[in-house]
Amino acid sequence: MTDGTIDLQALAAEAYIYGYPLVLNLDEVDRFSRKGMGSLAPAPFNEFSHAERLAGPDTPSADANHDTVYSVAQLDLSGGALLLTVPDTDGRYYVLQFVDAWTNNFAYVGRRATGTGAASYLLTPPGWDEEVPLGATRIPVPTEVATIVGRWACAGPDDVAAVQALQEDTHLEPYWTASGEPRGLPTHTYISDDEPELLFYEKLRIRMASFPPAPADLTYQQRFARLGLLDTQSPYTHPEPDLAEALRAGYAAGKEKVEQASSHEGNSEGHREGDEEQNGWQLSYHAFDYNIDHFEVGTLKDPQWVCADRELGRMLRATSAHTALWGKHGYEAAYAMAWHDSDGSPLEGEQSYTLRFEKPPPVDAFWSVTVYDLPDRHLVANPIDRYSIGDRTPGLSYDDDGSLTLRLQPQRPADPADDKTAANWLPTPDGRFRPVLRMYTPRAAIFDGTYELPPIRRS
Incomplete structure (x- = not known):
């Protein structure tokens, strides 16, 4: 289907996928400056x-x-x-x-x-x-x-x-040559929160104009002229009925596509499109490879870390914004997540599990395992105030062959012979939970298959 014949609803869905990261990100930037985020207090630009x-x-x-x-x-x-x-x-x-x-x-x-x-x-x-x-x-x-x-x-x-x-x-x-007061985020034409679809496209219109992307994407944006996204004045305060209908339907369709691509068949506990799996771990090493235009200090312009397919990259950008806004490249820190044990059964807080590393993850900085409850994905209080475990954990006990066995379970391990199992214990919350393995400054073996993450086994 050519740009000239593509229907408005499909075009609006495409624009939603393209613009969702920009709109979501700048909404969070605005919210942060006014309200802060988590333990971070609000701060001006x-x-x-x-x-x-x-x-x-x-x-x-x-x-x-x-x-x-x-x-x-x-x-x-x-x-x-x-x-x-x-x-x-x-x-x-x-x-x-x-x-x-x-x-x-x-x-x-x-x-x-x-x-x-x-x-x-x-x-x-x-x-x-x-x-x-x-x-x-x-x-x-x-x-x-x-x-x-x-x-x-x-x-x-x-x-x-x-x-x-x-x-x-x-x-x-x-810098001493700075000549003016910062403008802040651009103001868009008022549209009621009761019209979230029209408000989204209005934010996208004004923000696309205020923050131009790379030249290749500027050319791509021309396809959205029929939606009014390139207009200098807002067409969304009193839109034509056909346009309003297309925008509402396209918004819903685009949102559904992003949510489905962010997880397996819409299941938030499933696997994101494009992620690999290794011994039950979902590997999100390449979730942020969509940047193919701007490589400044500290970035790697290497084919391994660049998604050259712009269409695929636009969806990858949207799903990454949806699930992990402000996440970093895998070469800075590689993340893996698990929802199931080695038999494919969901990880449950009342069960006991072992995670045995024949060799610790190869990193130049450090690594850790953290557990979160589901579905909220929050840290949960435990008797020893331990929420992560890794190579920096004091007293961690390795076996004679250099392997390391971590214990993931709700109660302190009972081992009268020594305290080795307790030293390697990561308390788990009640109900379903999900561990996240973080590897900071990972080495090449993490990515080339030379090193494999071990499965989580019920003990």
Whole structure:
């Protein structure tokens, strides 16, 4: 079907898939600046918000990370360039991940990408052509609004103070040539929340114009002219009946496609389209490979990490925004999830399981396993306040052959001979649960099949 003959409903569904990441992302940027997120307090544009503790059972966020403490800044470069300075972390793992308005991960600063020494970076808006100050590294930002998501390795509550000192030494400030006040997010024409479909397309219209994508996508956007998405004035306040009907139907169809592609047959406990599976683990190593246009500091422009098919990439971008907004490339941290044991039975909190690593996951930073309840995917309180376990866990006990057996079960293991099993115990919540294995700065063996994740077995 050609662009000229494609019906409006199908075109509206296509536009929904294309525009969903942009709309969702900037809605979250706006919400963060006003209300914060989880343990992160709200902060205005161009200022960091630093979490003051590790995530715990009272953290409302799904899949809360218990390995790192967060720092997040929403950037607005409409007033000019920003200077970012980072401290010397003395080898501690950290990453500052840069995400543009379209959810492209376009740069990384941190241990893997740039080392752990003190450094300065000049963040420049589109069209900037001035001199870079001596000693600073330029990071061109593809869109005037963007996000920095920072994660600092934290070994536990006693380590939080050291992380806070590093956070306090991480600064954003206007570069001296900055000439104006940041504009913030563009204001769209008022449309009632009672018309969510029309409101979505209105947000998409104004945000597409305010934050142009790469040239190839600018050309692609022309196909949406018939929907009014390229109009300079909103056509959605009093739309023609045929257009309104097509937008409402296309919104529903596009939303259903994104939700189905995000999980297996719409089951939130299933496997996302395109993910691989290994011994019962769902591997989401390539969920963020849709950026094929912007490769700045710390990114890998390697075919292994670039989804060259733009059509496939647009759906991948939408599903990743839907399930894991602001997630990072697998080469920075590789994630795997499991819902079932080695026999295919759902993981249940009243059962006991073993996870035996013949060899620990090959990483250059560290790895961990965290369990979450279902369906909320929250951390759940337990008697020993342990929410993750991994190579940084004090007292972890390895077998004589170098293997490591973790115990996932609700009660403390009873082993009168020694405390080895208790040292390797990760408490599980009541009911269904899902473990997540995180591997920071993974080595090539994780991706080329040389290393395989072990199955979870009922004990």
